Amino acid sequence: MQYSLLGRSGLRVSRLSLGTMTFGPGADWSRSEAESRAVFDAYVEAGGNFIDTANMYTGGESERIVGRLVADDRERFVLCTKYTNAVPGRNDPNAAGMHRKSLTQSLDASLKRLGVDYIDLYMVHWWDFTTPVEEVHRALDDAISAGKILHVGLSDVPAWVVSRAQTFHELRGLCPISCMQLEYSLVQRSIEREHLPLAETCDIGVTAWSPLAGGILSGKYTRPRKEDGPRRADSMQLQALDDRNRAIATALDQVADRLGVSSSQLALAWVMSRGVIPIVGATRPEQMQENLAACDLTLDAATLAELDAISDFDRGHPYNMLDWEMPISLGYGGMFEQIDIPRFPGRRRG
Numbered sequence: 001m002q003y004s005l006l007g008r009s010g011l012r013v014s015r016l017s018l019g020t021m022t023f024g025p026g027a028d029w030s031r032s033e034a035e036s037r038a039v040f041d042a043y044v045e046a047g048g049n050f051i052d053t054a055n056m057y058t059g060g061e062s063e064r065i066v067g068r069l070v071a072d073d074r075e076r077f078v079l080c081t082k083y084t085n086a087v088p089g090r091n092d093p094n095a096a097g098m099h100r101k102s103l104t105q106s107l108d109a110s111l112k113r114l115g116v117d118y119i120d121l122y123m124v125h126w127w128d129f130t131t132p133v134e135e136v137h138r139a140l141d142d143a144i145s146a147g148k149i150l151h152v153g154l155s156d157v158p159a160w161v162v163s164r165a166q167t168f169h170e171l172r173g174l175c176p177i178s179c180m181q182l183e184y185s186l187v188q189r190s191i192e193r194e195h196l197p198l199a200e201t202c203d204i205g206v207t208a209w210s211p212l213a214g215g216i217l218s219g220k221y222t223r224p225r226k227e228d229g230p231r232r233a234d235s236m237q238l239q240a241l242d243d244r245n246r247a248i249a250t251a252l253d254q255v256a257d258r259l260g261v262s263s264s265q266l267a268l269a270w271v272m273s274r275g276v277i278p279i280v281g282a283t284r285p286e287q288m289q290e291n292l293a294a295c296d297l298t299l300d301a302a303t304l305a306e307l308d309a310i311s312d313f314d315r316g317h318p319y320n321m322l323d324w325e326m327p328i329s330l331g332y333g334g335m336f337e338q339i340d341i342p343r344f345p346g347r348r349r350g
Helices: 033-045 057-076 100-114 133-145 159-172 195-202 213-218 232-236 243-259 263-273 285-296 301-310 325-331
Strands: 003-005 012-014 017-019 050-052 078-083 119-124 149-155 177-183 205-209 277-280
Touching: 017 033, 033 057, 033 285, 057 078, 057 100, 078 100, 100 119, 100 133, 119 133, 119 177, 133 149, 133 159, 149 159, 159 177, 159 195, 177 195, 195 205, 213 243, 213 263, 243 263, 243 301, 263 277, 263 285, 263 301, 277 285
Parallel strands: 017 050, 017 277, 050 078, 078 119, 119 149, 149 177, 177 205, 205 277
Antiparallel strands: 003 012
């Protein structure tokens, strides 16, 4: 297992993170503690140390199971959990959201469920568009000062919010944003517009949820099915199995067959080639072992270009306009090819 630094934090994390949304009962795609332990053991045996969960996964049972799994060697693991969401039914409007009260009570509850004294990476789960950025960031910074968390991250948050929070770090000395967690895969590349350039500019780590697009990129729907049983994607599918995504998955299968690897391994290796850490769940240890093999797969430039081409997407305005020949010519006075611009996106020169 190779490890990466999480942004500018210096925290060493596995190149692949273990997603634990399936840990605990409650749905046809979730698994018992015994089954979850088998997946966890396969991940740890390979050298994995980066565990991702959230306060609301399987009604909080995921955190409890994770806490028991890491209890014997807690310091070895980098624990990430999240707040903002709450399971419906409490009839309490402050049980969810990003505000300070929600953060305070959610954090204490997660520490209790996990059975730990501190959380390595604490993340906002999504942006509620009601709480001021400065309130959230100050509350997170106070939790660091209290010793309850070590690093902070933002999940499913607009790039402008992350940029504003990072500005508070730079101008007011608040904690830096160590990580963004976002959906990213060959069928969902929209974070390449704003989030990935922001991450590179500010040295923020990025973790990707649904790197296999809920199973679309695993061959589940494009290869003959080998076994019966519940499909997690049937009830948790966020990306549509439409003509575009099926075409991408089929082309991925063909490249994978040519390279002698599985479709899942190839899809995960492509994500990692972008400097992004995929969050991967599994229902069986064999599935986890297969996904972990992606960490040893290095893709050459031709293969990466082929995968980029089959999954190309509309970047929208202003990026499509800025790719035209005219803005390049005018913006550099007709001398673009004579100027060495190493930071120009997609046009790094020797």
